[in-house]
Amino acid sequence: MTKQALPRSLPQTGGESPDPRLTASGSLPPADWRDFFALTKPRVMSLVIFTGLCGLLAAPERIHPVLAFTAILCIAVGAGGAAALNQWWEADIDAGMKRTAARPLPQGRMHRTDARDFGVAISAGSVLLMGLAIGWLAAAILAVSIVYYAVVYTIWLKPRTPQNIVIGGGAGAFPPLIGWVAATGHISLMPVLLFAIIFFWTPPHFWALALFVKSDYAKVGIPMLPVVAGEKATRTQILIYAVLLLPLSVLPWWIGGAGAIYGISAVVLSLLFLALSVRVGLRQRTGPDDTMKPEKQLFGYSVLYLFVLFGALVADRFLPM
Structure with a gap:
């Protein structure tokens, strides 16, 4: 799969008015916060946050509310970072699918490298914050979940085997485990x-x-x-x-x-x-x-x-x- 930047101008068909976002040079302006937020797959993230929170609340031990909020924030940001890396790698695929064609990269609203750097930065930041504020066991599991989704599932399994979603399903199963470990410190x-x-x-x-x-x-x-x-x-x-x-x-x-x-x-x-x-x-x-x-x-x-x-x-x- 070629990993070249997608064009930063939108195609036009006869009779249609130009996209109002186009600059005088015919390219799109820099991506705004909504494009970066869309990279995190917020609808999927809502389920990640919920199951992570449930794992934390169902645990037999309680932690300070500020630490609990920090743990869930790290789970959410880590999931968002993995989702951004997924879209960075699959931009060409997303462009060819009706269900995903409106995402920021297929639409040319940002450079691929921006999505990659954003994903790496918030993924690394979430793991570091989890380790410093909560514990390194929870941070390690969070790191594994990010790599599992962004590398094992996205790059290795998905384009190679019809069992991709079976093996790759582990990526979405980590949040309650991380939440539980964040509260208790053990598995x-x-x-x-x-x-x-x-x-x-x-x-x-x-x-x-x-x-x-x-x-x-x-x-x-x-x-x-x-x-x-x-x-x-x-x-x-x-x-x-x-x-x-x-x-x-x-x-x-x-x-x-x-x-x-x-x-x-x-x-x-x-x-x-x-x-x-x-x-x-x-x-x-x-x-x-x-x-x-x-x-x-x-x-x-x-x-x-x-x-x-x-x-x-x-x-x-x-x-x-």
Whole structure:
């Protein structure tokens, strides 16, 4: 993949008025803060922040609110830095996909090197601050999560194997583990289970999305499972992971690390997740104009699932039954 800077002028078609942001030379002005903020993938970051905060709050030990805020800030900034590095590397790919074409780099709103330097700077800063303010174990795990997403997943796995999202799913599973370690200073079985829940949640969540944007991935040559193995195999894999997620989500309750609020929530939420996955897993598309409604419902619910499940974990900690 060629890593040259994307053009800093916007294409124009006949009859359209020029983009009002263009300068007299025909180039775009320097990127503003909104472009750099967009590099951090704020929608994804919201889930990272939430699960990291839940891991911190569910831990059996409390830390000072200022330190807690600092820890969550470091998790958020580290995730944002990894996202910026992901977009720096994948700018050409993003330009070819409808879902990502409006991002700052494909639109030519900044130089690639600016995105790279921004990602490196805030990633390094988040790890350093976490180490100095919270502890070096939490900082080390944060550093691993950044490298895992920006290098292992983005550069190595994603363009090479249809199992990219399975192995790479670990990148998004780190926040509750980091939050827990930030509060306690050590790793135990409970945060490892929280990591595992997100790890097994990620494939059905992402493959549901990949099913209805398959043509985008095929166009840019990314070997996502629906592109390489086909829809039937992808639907089967979604169902398998949903089945595995059900008992795994209940394990924190089973081992005594969470109470009834979490346990009941995990059972109900995971059964509904499984039911939606069965609809997707056993479904046969009727044609190219199929609306893919079940797949979109599963994708939307999967995001809600993680928010509510981890919210129940925190509620269980502060509202014991």
